[in-house]
Amino acid sequence: MLRLETRPQPSKVMSMASPLIALAVTVLIGVVLFWILGKDPLRGLQMFFYEPMKNVYGLAELSVKATPLILIALGLAVCYRSNVWNIGAEGQYIFGALGGGWVAMQAGPGTEWMGHAYVIPILLAGVLGGMFWAAIVALLRDRFSANEILVSLMLVYVADLLLGWLVNGPWQDPNGHNFPQTINFLAQTKLPRLIPGLRAHIGLLVALVAVGCFWVFLFRTYRGFALQVGGLAPAAARYAGFSARSALWVGLLISGGMAGLAGALEAAGPLGQLTPYVPAGYGFAAIIVAYVGRLHPVGIVFSGFLMSLFYIGGELAQSRLGLPKALTGVFQGLLLFTLLACDTLIFYRVRWRSSAAPQGASRVTAVVASTAAKEA
């Protein structure tokens, strides 16, 4: 029978290969799914993996969607590495859009002297908005030990409703024919584009700079190290005197701030106004991005673009093949599922063994190693 045998050490190769195997399995399931739906699987795959990348326009669109995903996932990676479970990035993203949107709406004749530098306060307001929303989670966890998973998720719904109220009420465009939307932000507030004619904006550069910053923070600073020890071995972290409280606050504030930044970039970039459709699920998809990217800043760049492919592929499959856009969500969920299953191969190897075979001494060491590995 097949059995799992613990590896003496977690496999580095598998930790890299696992996302690729997971992607392959997801694609395979996708092929079966297309076939069941009576669509040509090749055409389906083409929509997801070729069409979005075949020209500059497609690549620019890809970067527009990848930008918020990468930014949010970077913050979440820090959070998850320190074992703080912020799953409400979607809410923090909305709050970032609210903060950035509010500053954008203040632009007028009095701010013209600032020129395009006006986007700086917009983005700062976004970061602060996201941080504020995440700080509530941190505060309730810190002061009252309320579960951060549930609180952060509940606050997504609250943020969503708050946005709905603002764009239907105080922030509604008076000349908007009663549509639930704010005014169109002035040109001054728009993010500068990278290449004229394409929607790719400076957010991509911000994201890439952030990748570098996060790499340095995680792997080259004392605080980043302390955060990770707290996540890997809480007892060791306590012994070393690393504060779990500060890990909680740092993790949540960073991830909230990054989600807020993504929200503000989105508001001042592709959207250009606030509507009830600001939340596009990036906050949840970024959880998958963070995992598929191995909670590593560089990995997140790849997984961010991969997830962006899923988004655009879903849209193309809708417009060209008449398939529902919800396909994106199916594939995203499947990818995370298969990834988690494949990650088993990092810690265990599959062995074919007759059930009568004696269980060797390797089992004992295996168990010890597995407990250590599972802590990771």
Place this chain on the structure above:
Amino acid sequence: MDGLELLIAASLNAGTALAIAGIGLLINERAGILNLGAEGMMLVAAIAGFATAVHTGSPWLAFVVGMLAGAALSACFGVLVIWLNTNQVATGLALSIFGGGFSAFVGIPYVQEKLGEQTQFQIPLLADIPFFGPALFRQHPMVYIAIALVAALAWFLYCTRAGLVLRAIGESPESAHALGYPVRRIRLMAVLAGGAMCGLAGAYISVIYTPLWVEGMIAGKGWIALALTTFATWRPARVLLGAYLFGGVTMLQFYLQGRGVHVPSQFLSMLPYLSTVVVLVLISRNAAWIRANMPASLGKSFFPGS
């Protein structure tokens, strides 16, 4: 909605789904498994149940299909976390994300569908009592079945040997394993039972409570049910109480709107979510009390032989 008796009736109705999902998650958590996939399972069960009801016209068959859908999804989750030792939080999240996408995907043809007229249920004689009749005794049978399920679970957990074993596994899988209990198989059964209950709750929402299908229609009820287990400090009866309380909060918005209270509807809609946060804070602030009640192995994977 106007009268207080109707508010009570609606609260019981709204609380029923939460109660069913809540005790399902309670079974999981008593065995040491934290399943954050409740929302996803409820969504998939909701569309599975709704589609069944549309095609067959039978709500009871819809409940069965919903339970099967919930159990099937929870089986995937169970195999991953119990045998492959994956992280329970991440796997549960994956289930919720997948369930959200999958239900939206298969539910598209059913968005405009309507179910036939529902028969009004009432308990003879009792239903005619003024005030109490309309408040308590004119509910769908599932409302009473939910109460019976809670009682049955309480009896199972505290009065049967199997219940004791389940609780023992949740407290210390190592000890239960040493005593010779098949920890992983029992955990899987708990996960399946929990999935089936979440499925039943999801189908009840789409077939009886709403009754219609909209993408994402569970609207956080799965997460609220998860919060309920903490609120109830892992006791079945308190889950029921909490569920009715949250049902009441959900219904309060319609009641207040009916009364002409001038608060934007969005703020009233926030009430269930905000009260979940408030309740979590109130319950959790006594950390020692939570620790004393929480199944000790909750969320930790178990590798037999350790």
